Amino acid sequence: MKLDSEHLEILAMIVEKGGLTEGAEALGKSQPSVSRTMALLEDRIGAALFEPGKRPLRPTELGESLARIGARIHALNLEASRMVQSFRKGHTGRLRIAGTPIFMDGVVSNFIADFQTRQPDVQIEQSYGYLDQLSGQLRNGALDMAIVPLHPSSAPTDMSFVPLLPGRNVIACRAGHPLMRKATITLADIEPYPWIAPPPDSPLYRDLQRALKSIGKEDFRVSFSGGTLASIISVLARSDSLTVLPYSVVFLSRKTAGLDALRIRIAHPDRHLGMLTFDGGTPPPSLRLFAGFLKDEFQLLEARIQHESQVTKRRG
Template identity: 70%
Template sequence: MKLDSEHLEILAVIVEKGGLTEGADALGKSQPSVSRSMALLEKRINAPLFEPGRRPLRPTELGQRLARLGAQIRTANQEASLLVRRFQQGHAGRLRVGGSPTFMDGVVSTMIADFQSRHDDVQIEQSYGYMDLLSSELRNGALDCAILPLHASQVPPDMTFVPLLPGNNVIACRAGHPLTRRKGITLADIDTFTWIAPPADSPLFRDLQRAVKAIGRDDFRVSFSGGTLASILSVLVGSDALTVLPYSVVFLARRTMALDVLPLRIEHPDRQLGLMTMDGQQQPAALKRFSGFLTAEFHRLRNLMDHELQMARRRG
């Protein structure tokens, strides 16, 4: 026997409120409509739902048990409706986010943690890659968005790129490094130290090559290469080696690690870190909320970094 679940929900509200009129008011229905629904349910089960002649209404034993099931159905429907609204409003769902390793681990991961502390029902699947891989995965639907540094001319015509942070590289070293105590750093000073090189296929490796060339060298001695950001930072704070890193990465890493920046200007990369999405694809609602959150967080980070640079110039 198949019963109409809506009839069971109506029964549950009538029993809860203590009468047909009260139940109808709670449901936003007319009293005759509610009475017809109960009559249909009684006909279906071939048994009365309420004890005759009792005021206020008193359910029969079967009516009481059916009302309990109706209350469960009503609760499940309310939970389902709430879940749908949360998905539609971007408070729940799944996001597949890819990005360049240095920025994902050094900057974006802390923002993801903050985002999920506010939206713990949004599951984020993170992966790593550079331009070719990330754009390919956006096109085949394996990613919802990518976070990477690009020049405007590199943005594919079938994608949208939202800039988040201008390129700004620095020469990083451990806190207390011998060069941080010198007012004027010469080429001879730098030549005595080795370099930590990021993975050779990364844009940051090319930045390192350009930076070293800009200060007068076509080659450089590498003491460590190819590691993750965590290993690069560990080697950096434990040695006198130098490396080129985005200033945002150093700025945030300083909270927990003894890092410093050499007072030596180098050429900034002509690109911006940004969020790239595929045009024409249906995006999860959580992506809009995540994108807005990242935009606000990077704006705040940029203000903090600008303030620190201004303070450093005043001290200098």
Template identity: 45%
Template sequence: MKLDERHLIQLAAVVNAGGVSEGAELLGMTQPAVSRTLAILEKRLGEALFVKGRRPLRPTPFGRALADHGQAMLLSSRKASELVDNFREGRTGAVRVAGTQFFMDGLVSNLIADFHVARPDVRVIQSYGYMEELQSAIRADRVDLAICPVDVLDGDDLEFRSILPGRNVVACRVTHPLLMKRKLRGSEVLDYPWIAPPLNSPLQADMRALLLSFGSTGVSVPYVGGSLASAINYLKRTDALTILPHGVVFAYRKEREITALPLRVPHPERALGILKLAGSPQSPAIAAFTDFIIKGFGSLADLIKRHEQSVVWKA
């Protein structure tokens, strides 16, 4: 015999609540509608579901057994409804985000942690890449969005929203000898060892441009291929220099271990921002994550702008 699942759910609600009116209220139904359901169910089964004349209602053993099945269905229905609500409100789901390594590790990872304080059930899947790789990954639907520096956008199928000026700086430890000079000459950076930025990165291109601007094609590079954490640890213990995003150096300011030389690095006009497929539908979780990143960098951009205005940058 096939039973209507809705009838079993109504039976479970009445048993749990101890009365037809209370069960109907629990389900958002009217009392007469639930009473009709119970009457139809008893007639079809040919068995009493409740002990006659008992108040509050007391189910028969048969009624209790059926109500247990209805309770499982009721819980499953509620879980499904909760899942739908959480998905629609961006509290569940997945976000596939990629970006340049130093920028992701230095700034975005902190924001991901803050995002999970409010939305712990949204899964964030992070990967790394540079512009060409990131564009390919977005077009191939391997990532939902990228957070990266952009100077020239390739193709009109992608859209970009700027969140931070894409400025790179010469980073060093806070007690570096060059910071002690009253008049810093840019060419003096050639006298110190350098940490090589990641291969094929904008940081590497900017380091090369800086050296060329001083008429040099090379400097001592004793350390190659490190992560952001290893680069910072190396900077803190040596007189080495490297190129880092200004936002990353600024994010470490409270630790008072690394800083930026007041020296402008020649590089193309670029911005750091969010890159995604133009016109592509976004899940609520992706939209919530995007909004959170934009707001987080909005606050950071204001702080960096005030800091830059207080520093005399040498060309």
């Protein structure tokens, strides 16, 4: 015998309110409706739920016990409703975000942290990868959003790309690096210092090659490679190595990690860092929230970067 949870909830409400009429009112149903529902329930369980012939309907022992269970079921049902509401608004859920390692570690993770202080019930699963791999994962639904550097026009046709920040790389070094004392830096000045290289298959590695070529440097000595941002920062800070990093990364880790950027202009990659999402399928509601948040935060970041560079220019 399976009894209807809804009936138990109604029973609970009647018992709580102390009468059928009041219970019906609280439930937003008509009095005859709940009356018949209770009669049906009593028929099914084959026992009285209310003392017979009592006018302010009083539950029997069994009725009271079942009402307690009904109340617990009602609470769970409410919890489910709230969960759905929260999910629909994007305040609850799981987001699977991936992107290029340096950007994720150096920039995006900071914003994820800020986002989660506002939306603590949105669980974020971060992973790393480059465009080809990530767009595949977006298509088969293994990923909700990729954050990649991309020329807007070269985004896959079945995806949406929202730019966040123009690509701009710099040569990074530790804060007290000897080269920082020079007003202008020549190719010869750079010559003695070893380089930290990102993974050879990364866009950043190609950026490094292109950037050095743009200032006339054809070959370079790699002293360290393969590390994620944390390692790169550690090595940079404890040596006179140089590397190419997105300026946003350097900007955000300047104070905490003791990084700085050489006063030398290198070629900008013709790309934007942006958010890539798959057009097919229904994105989780929290994705909209997160995307909006990121867009705002990156706008602020760009403004801070602009402001900083103007101040620096005036001083320099």
